[in-house]
Amino acid sequence: ILNVEQSPQSLHVQEGDSTNFTCSFPSSNFYALHWYRWETAKSPEALFVMTLNGDEKKKGRISATLNTKEGYSYLYIKGSQPEDSATYLCALYPSGGSNYKLTFGKGTLLTVNP
Amino acid sequence: DVKVTQSSRYLVKRTGEKVFLECVQDMDHENMFWYRQDPGLGLRLIYFSYDVKMKEKGDIPEGYSVSREKKERFSLILESASTNQTSMYLCASVQVNTGELFFGEGSRLTVL
Numbered sequence: 001i002l003n004v005e006q007s008p009q010s011l012h013v014q015e016g017d018s019t020n021f022t023c024s025f026p027s028s029n030f031y032a033l034h035w036y037r038w039e040t041a042k043s044p045e046a047l048f049v050m051t052l053n054g055d056e057k058k059k060g061r062i063s064a065t066l067n068t069k070e071g072y073s074y075l076y077i078k079g080s081q082p083e084d085s086a087t088y089l090c091a092l093y094p095s096g097g098s099n100y101k102l103t104f105g106k107g108t109l110l111t112v113n114p
Numbered sequence: 115d116v117k118v119t120q121s122s123r124y125l126v127k128r129t130g131e132k133v134f135l136e137c138v139q140d141m142d143h144e145n146m147f148w149y150r151q152d153p154g155l156g157l158r159l160i161y162f163s164y165d166v167k168m169k170e171k172g173d174i175p176e177g178y179s180v181s182r183e184k185k186e187r188f189s190l191i192l193e194s195a196s197t198n199q200t201s202m203y204l205c206a207s208v209q210v211n212t213g214e215l216f217f218g219e220g221s222r223l224t225v226l
Contacts, residue, residue, distance in 0.1 A: 032213055043118070043217040044204070089157065093213055099164045100145050100208040101172070102215065106156035 002029055004092050006105035013080050014113050020076045021108040023090030027071035032093040034102060035064055035075055039086040047075075047088075080112040117141075120205050120218035127225050133192040135221050137205030145208045146188040147172075147215070148180065150201040157204065163188055195225045 005024040013019050025033065032051045038044040048057045053068040061078045077084055087109045091102035121136035139146065147162040149172075159172030163182040177199060181189040188207075192199055205218040 034213070034215070036215070036217075041219070043219045044215075045217075046214045049212055049214055091157075091215075099162060099170070100210065100213055100215075101147075101159060101162060104149075104157040106154065 002026060002092060002094055002103040004090060004103050004105040006088075006090055006108050008108060009106065010109040010111070012111045012113060015081060017080050017112075018076065018078045019080055019110065020074050021088065021110075023073045023075070023105055025071050025073075025090075025092045026094075027069055029094040029096075030068045030071070030092070031095045031097060033066055033068075033073050034091040034093070035073070036089040036091065037086045038089060038107070044089060077110070080110075082112045082114050085110055085112045118205055118207055118216050118218040120203075120221045122221050123219065125221060125223045127195050127223065129194075129196060129225060131192075131195050131225075133195050133223065133225075135190040135192075135203055135205075135223070137188045137190070137218055138186050139188075139205075139207040139216065140186065141207060141209065141216065142185065143207035143209065143216075144185070145210065146182070147206045147208070148178075148188070148190045149204045149206065150174070151204060151220075152201050160190065160203075192223075195223075197225050199223065200225045 035047040036044040050066040087107040091104040118139045148160045149157045161180040163169045203221045206215040
Protein backbone atom coordinates (compact mmCIF):
# COMPACT_ATOMS: atom_id res chain seq x y z
CA ILE A 1 0.00 0.00 0.00
CA LEU A 2 1.37 3.41 -1.00
CA ASN A 3 2.01 5.94 1.73
CA VAL A 4 0.69 9.43 1.02
CA GLU A 5 1.28 11.76 3.95
CA GLN A 6 -0.25 15.17 4.53
CA SER A 7 0.82 17.72 7.10
CA PRO A 8 -0.33 19.34 9.18
CA GLN A 9 -3.42 17.35 10.08
CA SER A 10 -5.27 20.57 10.93
CA LEU A 11 -4.61 24.25 10.81
CA HIS A 12 -6.31 27.36 12.17
CA VAL A 13 -5.49 30.73 10.59
CA GLN A 14 -6.89 34.21 10.70
CA GLU A 15 -8.62 35.82 7.75
CA GLY A 16 -6.01 37.44 5.54
CA ASP A 17 -3.19 35.09 6.56
CA SER A 18 -1.36 33.13 3.89
CA THR A 19 -0.84 29.47 4.57
CA ASN A 20 0.59 26.34 3.07
CA PHE A 21 0.53 22.62 3.62
CA THR A 22 2.40 19.60 2.37
CA CYS A 23 1.75 16.31 0.64
CA SER A 24 4.53 13.69 0.57
CA PHE A 25 4.58 10.57 -1.56
CA PRO A 26 7.04 7.90 -2.69
CA SER A 27 9.01 9.53 -5.51
CA SER A 28 9.66 6.19 -7.18
CA ASN A 29 5.94 5.60 -7.70
CA PHE A 30 4.83 8.83 -9.27
CA TYR A 31 2.54 9.35 -12.27
CA ALA A 32 0.19 12.16 -11.19
CA LEU A 33 -0.66 14.09 -8.05
CA HIS A 34 -4.16 15.44 -7.38
CA TRP A 35 -5.39 18.10 -4.95
CA TYR A 36 -9.06 18.20 -3.90
CA ARG A 37 -10.96 20.62 -1.69
CA TRP A 38 -13.77 19.19 0.45
CA GLU A 39 -16.07 21.70 2.08
CA THR A 40 -18.49 20.56 4.76
CA ALA A 41 -21.76 19.18 3.35
CA LYS A 42 -20.45 19.40 -0.22
CA SER A 43 -18.69 17.10 -2.69
CA PRO A 44 -14.91 17.05 -2.86
CA GLU A 45 -13.85 19.10 -5.89
CA ALA A 46 -10.66 18.88 -7.88
CA LEU A 47 -8.27 21.79 -7.56
CA PHE A 48 -5.27 20.56 -9.53
CA VAL A 49 -3.95 17.52 -11.34
CA MET A 50 -0.18 17.73 -11.66
CA THR A 51 2.14 15.48 -13.60
CA LEU A 52 5.40 17.32 -14.35
CA ASN A 53 8.31 17.86 -11.97
CA GLY A 54 8.62 21.55 -11.19
CA ASP A 55 5.07 22.23 -12.28
CA GLU A 56 3.22 25.09 -10.64
CA LYS A 57 -0.52 25.56 -11.00
CA LYS A 58 -2.73 28.39 -9.86
CA LYS A 59 -6.44 28.93 -9.37
CA GLY A 60 -7.29 32.33 -7.93
CA ARG A 61 -5.56 32.65 -4.55
CA ILE A 62 -4.63 28.96 -4.44
CA SER A 63 -1.51 27.55 -6.02
CA ALA A 64 0.39 24.28 -5.91
CA THR A 65 3.91 23.16 -6.69
CA LEU A 66 5.27 19.71 -7.40
CA ASN A 67 8.64 18.08 -6.81
CA THR A 68 8.54 14.52 -8.11
CA LYS A 69 12.24 13.84 -7.50
CA GLU A 70 11.96 14.38 -3.75
CA GLY A 71 8.32 13.31 -3.51
CA TYR A 72 6.36 16.31 -2.28
CA SER A 73 3.80 18.91 -3.29
CA TYR A 74 2.90 22.16 -1.55
CA LEU A 75 -0.48 23.84 -1.61
CA TYR A 76 -0.48 27.59 -0.91
CA ILE A 77 -3.41 29.82 -0.09
CA LYS A 78 -2.76 33.54 -0.26
CA GLY A 79 -4.87 35.84 1.90
CA SER A 80 -7.09 33.11 3.39
CA GLN A 81 -10.83 33.78 3.56
CA PRO A 82 -13.46 32.04 5.70
CA GLU A 83 -14.81 30.36 2.55
CA ASP A 84 -11.44 28.61 2.18
CA SER A 85 -12.28 26.57 5.28
CA ALA A 86 -12.31 22.95 4.10
CA THR A 87 -10.41 19.71 4.15
CA TYR A 88 -7.71 19.64 1.50
CA LEU A 89 -6.91 16.19 0.16
CA CYS A 90 -4.01 15.11 -1.96
CA ALA A 91 -3.99 11.86 -3.88
CA LEU A 92 -1.37 9.94 -5.81
CA TYR A 93 -1.86 8.09 -9.05
CA PRO A 94 1.17 5.82 -9.14
CA SER A 95 3.28 4.72 -12.06
CA GLY A 96 2.03 1.37 -13.20
CA GLY A 97 -1.36 2.15 -11.78
CA SER A 98 -4.54 1.05 -13.45
CA ASN A 99 -8.14 2.07 -13.78
CA TYR A 100 -7.45 5.53 -12.33
CA LYS A 101 -7.27 4.28 -8.77
CA LEU A 102 -5.93 7.01 -6.50
CA THR A 103 -4.35 6.67 -3.07
CA PHE A 104 -5.43 9.52 -0.82
CA GLY A 105 -3.70 11.17 2.10
CA LYS A 106 -5.63 11.77 5.31
CA GLY A 107 -6.19 15.43 4.51
CA THR A 108 -5.45 18.78 6.09
CA LEU A 109 -8.40 20.49 7.78
CA LEU A 110 -8.13 24.25 7.36
CA THR A 111 -10.21 26.61 9.47
CA VAL A 112 -10.08 30.31 8.63
CA ASN A 113 -11.36 32.52 11.43
CA PRO A 114 -12.96 35.84 10.46
CA ASP B 115 -23.54 21.04 -14.88
CA VAL B 116 -21.98 17.61 -14.57
CA LYS B 117 -23.10 15.61 -11.64
CA VAL B 118 -22.65 12.57 -9.42
CA THR B 119 -25.73 11.98 -7.32
CA GLN B 120 -25.95 9.77 -4.28
CA SER B 121 -29.46 8.75 -3.39
CA SER B 122 -29.35 9.20 0.38
CA ARG B 123 -27.46 11.83 2.35
CA TYR B 124 -28.20 10.30 5.74
CA LEU B 125 -29.26 6.79 6.69
CA VAL B 126 -29.74 5.03 10.00
CA LYS B 127 -29.89 1.24 9.90
CA ARG B 128 -29.85 -1.59 12.39
CA THR B 129 -27.21 -4.27 12.69
CA GLY B 130 -27.93 -7.09 10.29
CA GLU B 131 -30.00 -5.05 7.84
CA LYS B 132 -29.22 -5.09 4.13
CA VAL B 133 -28.27 -1.61 2.94
CA PHE B 134 -28.16 -0.23 -0.60
CA LEU B 135 -26.28 2.95 -1.44
CA GLU B 136 -27.02 4.21 -4.92
CA CYS B 137 -24.91 6.43 -7.12
CA VAL B 138 -25.73 7.87 -10.54
CA GLN B 139 -23.49 9.96 -12.82
CA ASP B 140 -24.53 11.84 -15.93
CA MET B 141 -21.12 12.21 -17.58
CA ASP B 142 -20.98 8.89 -19.44
CA HIS B 143 -17.89 7.90 -17.41
CA GLU B 144 -16.80 4.29 -17.57
CA ASN B 145 -14.93 4.14 -14.26
CA MET B 146 -16.75 4.55 -10.98
CA PHE B 147 -15.61 4.17 -7.38
CA TRP B 148 -16.90 3.75 -3.84
CA TYR B 149 -14.84 5.17 -0.98
CA ARG B 150 -15.42 5.43 2.72
CA GLN B 151 -14.08 8.23 4.85
CA ASP B 152 -13.39 7.85 8.55
CA PRO B 153 -11.77 10.33 10.93
CA GLY B 154 -8.03 9.93 10.98
CA LEU B 155 -8.04 7.39 8.15
CA GLY B 156 -8.76 9.41 5.04
CA LEU B 157 -10.53 8.13 1.95
CA ARG B 158 -10.22 4.38 1.44
CA LEU B 159 -11.28 2.57 -1.71
CA ILE B 160 -13.91 -0.15 -1.22
CA TYR B 161 -14.71 -1.23 -4.78
CA PHE B 162 -14.47 0.15 -8.27
CA SER B 163 -15.97 -0.63 -11.64
CA TYR B 164 -14.38 -0.02 -15.04
CA ASP B 165 -17.34 -1.06 -17.17
CA VAL B 166 -20.87 -2.36 -16.95
CA LYS B 167 -20.92 -5.60 -14.96
CA MET B 168 -17.16 -5.32 -14.37
CA LYS B 169 -15.88 -4.71 -10.86
CA GLU B 170 -12.76 -5.08 -8.79
CA LYS B 171 -12.05 -5.02 -5.09
CA GLY B 172 -10.36 -2.01 -3.62
CA ASP B 173 -8.39 -1.88 -0.39
CA ILE B 174 -11.21 -2.64 2.05
CA PRO B 175 -13.89 -4.76 0.29
CA GLU B 176 -14.78 -7.01 3.22
CA GLY B 177 -18.46 -6.81 4.11
CA TYR B 178 -19.41 -5.03 0.88
CA SER B 179 -20.50 -5.93 -2.63
CA VAL B 180 -21.35 -3.80 -5.65
CA SER B 181 -23.57 -3.82 -8.69
CA ARG B 182 -23.11 -2.09 -12.03
CA GLU B 183 -25.98 -3.06 -14.32
CA LYS B 184 -25.99 0.23 -16.23
CA LYS B 185 -23.14 2.55 -17.10
CA GLU B 186 -24.52 5.48 -15.15
CA ARG B 187 -25.36 3.62 -11.95
CA PHE B 188 -23.04 2.04 -9.39
CA SER B 189 -24.52 0.59 -6.22
CA LEU B 190 -22.80 -0.34 -2.98
CA ILE B 191 -24.42 -3.12 -0.97
CA LEU B 192 -23.91 -4.00 2.66
CA GLU B 193 -25.33 -7.52 2.91
CA SER B 194 -25.55 -7.46 6.70
CA ALA B 195 -24.71 -4.09 8.18
CA SER B 196 -22.44 -3.94 11.21
CA THR B 197 -21.60 -1.10 13.55
CA ASN B 198 -18.07 -0.86 12.16
CA GLN B 199 -19.58 0.13 8.82
CA THR B 200 -20.83 3.39 10.30
CA SER B 201 -19.08 5.89 8.06
CA MET B 202 -19.30 8.49 5.32
CA TYR B 203 -19.52 6.84 1.91
CA LEU B 204 -18.45 8.69 -1.22
CA CYS B 205 -19.11 7.71 -4.81
CA ALA B 206 -16.96 9.06 -7.64
CA SER B 207 -16.46 8.72 -11.37
CA VAL B 208 -13.38 9.63 -13.38
CA GLN B 209 -12.89 11.80 -16.45
CA VAL B 210 -10.29 9.69 -18.22
CA ASN B 211 -8.55 12.40 -20.25
CA THR B 212 -7.52 14.26 -17.07
CA GLY B 213 -7.81 11.55 -14.41
CA GLU B 214 -9.90 13.97 -12.37
CA LEU B 215 -12.46 12.43 -10.02
CA PHE B 216 -15.99 13.79 -9.72
CA PHE B 217 -17.59 13.03 -6.37
CA GLY B 218 -21.09 12.80 -4.99
CA GLU B 219 -22.00 14.65 -1.82
CA GLY B 220 -21.65 11.57 0.32
CA SER B 221 -23.95 9.27 2.26
CA ARG B 222 -23.52 9.25 6.01
CA LEU B 223 -24.53 5.84 7.30
CA THR B 224 -25.07 5.06 10.96
CA VAL B 225 -25.50 1.42 11.96
CA LEU B 226 -27.01 0.92 15.41
